[in-house]
Amino acid sequence: MWSEAGSVTRGPGPKILALLVFVTALWAQSDALVGVFYDDGIYVVGAKALAEGQGYRNIHLPGAPAIVHYPFLYPAALSLLWRLWPAFPDNVALFALLDAAAFAFAAWLVARHALSHFDLPPWLVYAALGIGFTAFPLLTIVGLRLSEAMFLALTAGAIAAADGDGTPVKRGAAAGLLAGLAMLARSIGVAVAAGVVIGLWARRERRAAMIAAIVAALSAVPWMWWVVRHAREADGAILGNYGTYVSEARQAGIGAMLQGLDLQAFGALGRVVLPSLPGPLWYGLAALFLGTIVVASLAVWRRAPALITSLGLYVLVVSLWPYAPHRFMWITLPWFAVLLAVGVRWLSTKGRAGRVVALALTIVAVWGYAPRQTVSLRLRSFAATSEGISQSFRPLIGSIATELPAGAVIASEDEALMYLYTGRRTVPSYLFRWSGRGTEPAPSDSALAFYCRAGVTHVGLTGPAAQTVPPVAPLLDRPDSVLVPLFVTQGPALYRFQCPA
Numbered sequence: 146m147w148s149e150a151g152s153v154t155r156g157p158g159p160k161i162l163a164l165l166v167f168v169t170a171l172w173a174q175s176d177a178l179v180g181v182f183y184d185d186g187i188y189v190v191g192a193k194a195l196a197e198g199q200g201y202r203n204i205h206l207p208g209a210p211a212i213v214h215y216p217f218l219y220p221a222a223l224s225l226l227w228r229l230w231p232a233f234p235d236n237v238a239l240f241a242l243l244d245a246a247a248f249a250f251a252a253w254l255v256a257r258h259a260l261s262h263f264d265l266p267p268w269l270v271y272a273a274l275g276i277g278f279t280a281f282p283l284l285t286i287v288g289l290r291l292s293e294a295m296f297l298a299l300t301a302g303a304i305a306a307a308d309g310d311g312t313p314v315k316r317g318a319a320a321g322l323l324a325g326l327a328m329l330a331r332s333i334g335v336a337v338a339a340g341v342v343i344g345l346w347a348r349r350e351r352r353a354a355m356i357a358a359i360v361a362a363l364s365a366v367p368w369m370w371w372v373v374r375h376a377r378e379a380d381g382a383i384l385g386n387y388g389t390y391v392s393e394a395r396q397a398g399i400g401a402m403l404q405g406l407d408l409q410a411f412g413a414l415g416r417v418v419l420p421s422l423p424g425p426l427w428y429g430l431a432a433l434f435l436g437t438i439v440v441a442s443l444a445v446w447r448r449a450p451a452l453i454t455s456l457g458l459y460v461l462v463v464s465l466w467p468y469a470p471h472r473f474m475w476i477t478l479p480w481f482a483v484l485l486a487v488g489v490r491w492l493s494t495k496g497r498a499g500r501v502v503a504l505a506l507t508i509v510a511v512w513g514y515a516p517r518q519t520v521s522l523r524l525r526s527f528a529a530t531s532e533g534i535s536q537s538f539r540p541l542i543g544s545i546a547t548e549l550p551a552g553a554v555i556a557s558e559d560e561a562l563m564y565l566y567t568g569r570r571t572v573p574s575y576l577f578r579w580s581g582r583g584t585e586p587a588p589s590d591s592a593l594a595f596y597c598r599a600g601v602t603h604v605g606l607t608g609p610a611a612q613t614v615p616p617v618a619p620l621l622d623r624p625d626s627v628l629v630p631l632f633v634t635q636g637p638a639l640y641r642f643q644c645p646a
Contacts, residue, residue, distance in 0.1 A: 258304060321338070420513035
């Protein structure tokens with residue numbers, strides 16, 4: 146098997162997988178508005194700002210404070226495409242091509258790494274990675290303008306360099322550079338940087354490890370300098386969304402972060418793979434799957450220490466962070482799929498009992514995953530959430546874009562989305578601070594004061610539910626007509642806002 150690894154990785158298999166992933170990613174593109182998942186809106190706002198020479202700034206906010214929450218590499222790449230085709234939203238088609246290409250490149254890199262480092266027949270590697278890269282949660286991500294595809298490609302490249310063969314010094318420099326770029330795509334890339342350094346050190350390539358650490362750190366210095374210099378530009382009332390990760394961690398507290406060590410982060414993957422079963426049985430199966438992956442990770446550690454360490458540190462950071470949306474774990478699906486294949490194959494070599502467990506794991510995974518994947522692909526339900534949210538915004542966008550003056554400042558949900566499609570400055574309508582592993586709304590008086598500081602002229606709501614949450618509900622109940630309805634429907638509503646005397 147190992148003597149054939151080089152010929153297998155040089156064969157057409159990884160390229161064919163990449164092509165299939167690329168085509169699938171293009172097919173998965175959503176009709177949703179840019180900004181429905183919030184982060185995608187900020188990325189594209191940053192790209193627009195860079196392309197138009199305004200710097201890396203939140204140009205949708207009054208005063209355009211610097212962007213310090215989202216690293217700049219992905220918006221910078223989008224900005225180059227924006228310069229080529231400055232007509233938004235038509236140019237989103239170019240952004241989709243970039244994301245699909247990055248996703249396919251990641252598949253090619255991961256396949257080559259798995260073929261050369263895991264004791265698996267090629268067909269099983271391709272099957273596992275094909276399932277992982279086309280899983281419906283990942284199609285949700287790649288169909289939107291999020292940085293995960295770029296991050297996945299850079300991470301796969303860094304791991305391949307660290308775990309590969311060749312001159313250690315060159316590999317260390319390449320791994321460090323790619324890991325540094327991964328940090329500039331997503332802050333959690335720090336887990337990748339640490340992972341490749343530890344992986345090289347574990348292989349007794351100490352000089353390469355030190356070079357990787359230095360190159361990765363130097364790559365991240367410009368971003369760190371930017372964050373430190375501009376950390377206090379955003380209004381204190383919106384630091385929950387627009388502050389640094391340090392400010393978020395301070396609000397949440399160390400106790401809340403430590404609560405994440407309960408392994409609940411893996412629940413996002415378990416709900417994709419495991420069938421719906423009574424609680425004790427579901428958790429028992431989840432523990433069995435997790436144990437199999439852990440055993441597989443230990444088995445391949447010596448051959449792929451950078452991968453296993455990076456993956457472990459990534460999951461640790463996601464677990465500790467107080468806000469852990471499922472998508473942060475979804476991008477690990479390809480690697481966990483191939484590690485599960487390693488574990489199942491290992492079990493099948495351990496006598497009759499091992500074969501029974503391996504067969505049971507396979508049946509359970511197919512039972513849980515296949516129906517969800519089939520329905521999602523057939524109905525394109527992986528895009529249903531983003532497209533449904535978009536429908537609630539479209540009437541409001543049309544009204545604001547055609548009826549409100551260019552100088553209007555709108556308080557709304559998904560404020561970056563609202564700016565991109567209306568050209569009006571926006572602020573978040575919901576103000577919050579981190580509290581433990583959740584959030585708590587800002588007092589209505591604080592929200593009112595922020596609206597007045599920001600020069601808000603109108604408040605837009607996408608549906609009746611938005612009228613029942615702070616700070617809108619208290620403002621609607623005030624007797625002094627702070628909010629004057631312009632139109633109110635069973636869905637969207639638009640109000641004129643005026644500061645109290």
